[in-house]
Amino acid sequence: MKRSEYSFNDSPAIDQVGVEERIARFSKRSIKKESKLTALKMALSMVDLTTLEAKDTPGKVKQLCAKAILPHAGFEGIPSVAAVCVYPNFVRIAKTALQGSSVKVAAVATAFPSGMSTRKVKLEETKWAVGEGADEIDMVISRGHFLAGEYNFVFDEIAAVKEACGEAHLKVILETGELSTLDNVRRASDLAMHAGADFIKTSTGKIQPAATLPVTLVMLEAIRDFYYETGKQIGMKPAGGIATAKLALNYLVVLRETLGNDWLNSDMFRFGASALANDLLMQIVKEKTGVYQSLDYFSKD
C-alpha cells in the first residue's frame, strides 16, 4: 500500500485499563481435557524455536533444528514446530539441517535487535539472508524514529525491507517494550501492516517487557480491523517471555476469541520462544499419561 493511502492518525485510542480487564477475563477461561490437548499441540506447532545468542554456534543451531523437526522422540502425534529462528549467518546451516521437513527458517535481520544501522546495510542484510535460504525475515522497526513521530521514515523502511524480502515472509518486530503505551503499539501495528508486513511481532526478546497479553490483544485487534478494511489476513507473533504452556494457552484463547478460526494455525500465528516447547511437551505427556512430568525427560537443545 502506498503511504498516501493511509493516515497515521487513523489508529483508534486504546484504553490501557480496559485492555487489562479484557485480558483478565480471557485468562479465566478454563481449558481442560481434550480441548487442552488440542491446544497444547496447536501451540507446539506454532512455535518459532529460537536461538539468538552471541554465543550461538553451528552445533547449537543443528541441535535446535533436530528438536524442531522431532520435538519429543518416542511419542506419537507430536507435531513439528513451525520454524527455527536464527541470526542470518546460520540460515544456511539451519536450512540444510531442516531439509525435507515442514519446518521453516526465519532469520532476524535489519541490525537486530537495535535496528541501529543505515537503511542500506539493513537492506543488504535482508537480501543476503533471503539469498541464504531464509523463508521468513524478522525485522525490527526504528523505534527512535517512531517515538520521534517520524512515521514516514518507519513506514518507508518497512516497505523497502518488504521489497527486499522478495518471496520471503516479512515479520515486523515493533519492540513493544520500548513503545511505552498501548496507543503507540496500535499505531505501530497499523503502520507496519499498511507498509507491507505479513506478520507483526511484539518483541526481540532482548528488551523487557517482551510479549504481554495486553500488547498482543491490541495487535490482534489491529489485525482484525485491517482485515475488515482490506480483506488481507496478517499474522501475529508474540515473542519473548512466554515460557509456560499455561500462558501459551491464554494467548490462544485471546487469539481464538479475537480472530477466530482462520488464525488458529501456524501460518497466521507463531510463538517466538525457546523454553516454551519443552513445557508444552511436558503438559502433552502429562495429559496423555496422567502423571506430572520432569524436565529430565525432555531434551534441552
Added chain:
Amino acid sequence: MAKKQTKKTVAIKFNTDWQYAPAPENKDHIRLEEKYDLFINGKFTPPSSGKYFDTINPATEKKLASVADANEKDVDKAVTSARTAYDKTWSKMPAKERAKYIYRIARIMQERARELSVIETMDGGKAIRESRDVDVPLAAAHFFYYAGWADKIKYAVPGASARALGVAGQIIPWNFPLLMAAWKIAPALAAGNTVVLKPAETTPLTALKLAEIIRDADLPPGVVNIITGAGATGSALVNHPGIDKIAFTGSTNVGKIIQKSIAGTNKKYTLELGGKAANIIFEDAAIDQAVEGVVNGIFFNQGHVCCAGSRLFVQESIAKKVIRKLKDRMETLIVGDPLDKNTDIGAINSKMQLDKINKYLKIGVNEGGEMYQPSCTIPSKGFFCRPTLFTNVAQSSRIVQEEIFGPVLSIQTFRTVEEVIEKANNIPYGLSGGVWTDKGSKIFKVTSALRAGVIWANTYNKFDPTSPFGGYKESGVGREGGLHGLMPYLEVEHN
C-alpha cells in the same frame, strides 16, 4: 497461486474446531439443607403457618430446597426480636465491639467464599465466573468496609452528631442475592441498627447461608433476622409499626407502593429502583474497549442489573463499525450451564422473567426493530435467552423506554453532544450511565450533564464498597456504599 480465488466475504469465523471442553465447578463441597426455617433471634425457627415453598435451580428447573414462608406473625416475631436486640444489646455495645462482629462476618464469608458462589449460581442462575469473582468477594468486602465505620460515625457527620435509627426492615431482589444482603446489612449494623432482612423468593439460599455465618460469628441473637417469603411477607415487613427504616431494592413500581404505604408513618426509607441507562460512545473513543464495556454493561448477569447499560448511543460516524464489533464479540459469548467456569451468560432467573424478556423481544420486532442474536446454542432445559441487540429503534419504542431486565440492548445513533445528552436524559429513570471518549473535557461535560447517580466514564458496571451507588428521579432515593451509604441508617442531630 494456482487457484483463482473468488471474492470471499470478509468475516471473522468463530465456529472453530477448537472448542472449550465443559469445565463445571465442583459442587460436592457445598452443604445445603433440604429445608430452611426462618432465622429469628439467632435461631432457625419453623414458620408459624408450617408452610414452605420450593426454590429451584433455573438452569435445570430442579428443586434445591424448601424454604419457610413467613407470615405476619413471623414478621412480628422477627421485628420484636430485632427491637429487643437493639434496646438491650446492640445499642448498648461499645462501637468498636460492634465493628469486630462485622469484621468477623466478613472473614467467615471469605472462608466460605467458594461454597457461597456455587450456591449463588445454583439458586439464581448467574455464571459462576461472576458469583466467584464479583458477587461473593464484593459482599465480603462490603462487610469489611462498613465494619470500620462503626466506631467512626462522628467523622461521617461533620458539624453534627448522629445516632442509629433502630430497626431496619430490608427487602432485596433476586439479581444479586448475597451482594444485596451485604449492601443492606453491613451499613445498617455499622450505624448501630438491628435488621430484619427478606431475600427474594426465587433466591433465598445465600441469605440463609449468611444467616448461618452470622450465627457462627456469634452475633447477639436478634441483631440480624432473616425471613423468607414472597410479596406478602415483604408487605407485612414494610407495614410493621415496629420498623424505623425501610431499605428496598427492586422495581420502581413496588418502590412507589412502598413509598405510598409508609406515607403516614415516620419510617425513613431508601429505595434502589429500576433503570434504563444510556451508554454513549463518541467517535473518538477507545473503540474496542468501549465495545467490551457495552458487552459488560448489558450482558453482565444476564442483564438482570438495574444499572445495565441497556440503551446504547453511538455517534453516527462509527455506528457501523461498532455494531459489527459488537456482533463479533457476541459470537464469542458462551451461554449455558451457569456452573461452567467458561459460561459468560447463565440462566434467566425465573420462568416469569424469561417470559417477560421474550415478550419484549416480540414487542421490539413488532415495533419495527431489527433484532440480532448470535448463533450460540442454548440448553433445552432451564431458562435461557440469547444475548440480543436491536437496531432501527426509536426513542419512543417501548424497548427503549421500559426496563427489560434481560440481555437485550437497543442501539440508537446520534450526531452531537447536545443531542445525545437530551436523549439520554429523556427517561423517567436516572440510575446510571456510561460515556466513552478519549477527550477529557468532553468526559466532564457529558458526565455532569447526565442526570444519573452513577456514571462510568470509559468503563462500565464497576462496583466497590467505598463507592456510593443510587439513583436520581424514579430510580430511587438514597445511596448505598461508601460514606454516603452510611447516612440513610443514621439520624443526624444538630445540637
Added chain:
Amino acid sequence: MDQSTKNKVEIEKGHSNGHTKSKRLDVMKTYKIYIDGKFPRTESGRYYILKDSRGENPVNICQSSRKDFREAVVAARKSQPSWAAKSAYNKGQILYRIAEMLEGRKSQFIEELIQQGSTAAQAEKEVELSIDRLVYYAGWSDKYQQVFSAVNPVESSHFNFSMAEPTGVVSALSSENFGLIGLVSLIAPAIVGGNTIIILASSVKPLCAVTFGEVINSSDVPSGVVNILTGYRSELISHFANHMDVNAIVYSGNDSKEIQLIKELSSLNVKRAIIYKEVDQMEENSHNGYRIMDLQEIKTTWHPVGQ
C-alpha cells in the same frame, strides 16, 4: 365634591399600612405573585382578603391556582440547568446580594410582619435572622461540595469520586407561622445548591412573600429560579406534591394529614419528600449544611487510571 373632600374620603376608605395618617394619599400596594421573574396576578383572577391583626386594613391576596403553579414549574424547569451551572462563587454572591437587598428594606418587612400580628421585637428579630440566614447559606455556596463530597478509594484501577448535584426543581410549602423566615429557610438552601423553587407562602402571613419576591427580583437572581405563590395550602398542596416534573417537595409544618398526603403523592414520581417539623424556624440550629444536602443528589463517577 371638591378635590380636598374627595381625597379625604379616599384616605378614610383606604388603608395606610398602619402609618400615622398624613395628608397625602398613600399609594397602595398590590400584592401579586412572582413567577419567572415577573409579578403577574393569578391567572384565575381570584383573591382572598387579608386583614391586619386588628381586623382592619384589608388587602387583596392572590389566590393562586394550579395553573399558576404549573406556569411556575415550567419557569423553574427552564432556568434550573443554567442556574446550577453558575459557579459556586457566583451563586454565593447572589445569595449575599439578596441579604443586602433585604437589609436595605428591613423596615418594610418589619412593618409587614407587625401588620400580620408580630410584635415589633419579634418582627425585628425575624427580619434580622432572615438576613443572617441568607448570609449563612451564601457562605455555604462554595463549601458544601467540599464538605459532603468524597473521593472513594476503590480497589480497581479507577479514579472514583462522589459529588453533590442539585435534585432539580423543588416545590415548597412555607411555614404558616413565619411570614418571612419561613420563606428564607426553604428558599436559601434550595437555591444555593443549584435547585430552582416554587414556594407557597403562608396563607395567613403572605405579605412578606410578595415583598420578598421584589427583593429577589432586584438581587441578580435569574428569572424562574425563585417563584413565589400565595394562596391556600389546602387547595394547592396536592398539586405541589403530585406534579411529575417536580423532583422534590419541602414541607414546613406539623399537620400529619398534610404530611401523609405529600408523601403519598410524592410516590407518583419517587419525588423526594422533605419534611421539616415546625418547631425551630427561629432557632439558630434550624439552619445547617445538611438542609442543602437534603436537596442534593450524590453522583458517583468512575474513570480508569492508565496511560
